[in-house]
Amino acid sequence: MDSTNWTSAEEFVLLGFGIGLHNRLLLLIFFTILYVLTLAENITIISLVLLDTHLGQLPMYILLSNFSWLEMCYVSTTVPRMLFDLAVPGGIISFNECFIQFYIFFSLGGTECFFLSAMALDRYLAICHPLHYSHIMSQNVCYILVAVCWILGFTWYLVPATLISRLSFCGSNVINHFLCDCGPILSLACPPLGKAAILSQICLNGLLLGNMTFVVLSYGTVIFTLMKATNKGSRRKAFSTVSFHLIVVSLFYGSVAGMYLIPGGESQLDVTKAVTLFYTAITPFLNPLIYCLRNNQVKEAVGRLLRRKGRLIWNKE
DSSP: OOOTTOOSOSEEEEOTTOOOHHHHHHHHHHHHHHHHHHHHHHHHHHHHHHHOHHHHTOHHHHHHHHHHHHHHHHHHHHHHHHHHHHHSTTOEEEHHHHHHHHHHHHHHHHHHHHHHHHHHHHHHHHHHSHHHHHHHSOHHHHHHHHHHHHHHHHHTTHHHHHHHHTSOBOSOOEESSSSOOHHHHHHHBOSOOTTHHHHHHHHHHHHHHHHHHHHHHHHHHHHHHHHHOSOHHHHHHHHHHHHHHHHHHHHHHHHHHHHHTSTTTTTSHHHHHHHHHIIIIIHHHHHHHHHHTTOHHHHHHHHHHHHHHHHHHHHHO
C-alpha cells in the first residue's frame, strides 16, 4: 500500500512478527493449539463451578469462574486475529476494527487487574478474618464485587480511548505490532496529541499501581498472618493456595508492568511483541493450570461429577 499521501485513517496495516514462512507456520500451529487448550481449560473450570453445588457456593470459585470467562474473552480479543495474520500475511485492519480491538483489549486487561485485587481481598478476608469471612463475603457481596470489577474495567480507560480515536493520523499507516496497542497507535497520530497521551498514561499508571499496591498489601498481610499461625497443617494448606495466587499475579503484573510502567518499555519492538504475546496468549493458558492443578477442592469436584455421571449411566443400563 502506498502510504506517502495517506492522510485519513481508514485502515491500518498490522506488520506482525516479520518472520519467514516456515517460522510463521510453526507459530500458527503452536498458538492454534495453545488457544484451543486455553478455551478448553477455562470452559472446564466454569463448568465445574456451575455443575458442582459445593464449589458454586464458595466465593473464591465464583470469582475464579468469572476470571476464567474473562480469560476466554481476553485471549479471544487478540489471538484469532493474530492467527489469521499468520495464515494470511498482509494484516490490513480497518480503523473501526482496530479501535474496537484496542478498547476491548485494554478494558479486559483492566478488568483482570480488578479481578486479581478482588481475589486478593477474598484470600485476605478468609485467612486474616476467618470468623467474619462468611458474613462479609456472602454470595450476594461476591456477585456485587464481580459486577464492580466488570464495570470498572470497561469504564476506566473509556475517556482516553475516546480521545485517541478522535486523533488525526498521517504518514505511515503501518502498526509495527500484531495487535492494535496504545503506543504504536499514538506513534502514528499527527501532533499535537493534546490530552490523549497524557491522560492515557495517567489512567494506565493509576490502574496498574493502584491494583498492584492493593494486591501486595493484601498478600503481604496474609503471609504475615500465616507465619504467626500455630496450626502447621492449616498453615501449609493456606500457603499452598496463596502461592498459586501469587504466581498468577506475578506473571501478569511482571509482564504488564514491564510494558507500560517502566520508561522505554515499548521502545524495543521485538521485546515488546514477545512480552505482549506472553500476557495475551501464554498467561491465560497457564492461569487455569496454576489455580487448579494441585487444588484439592477442584479434584474432589471432578470426582463427584464423575461418580454422578457413572451412577446416571448405571441407572440407564
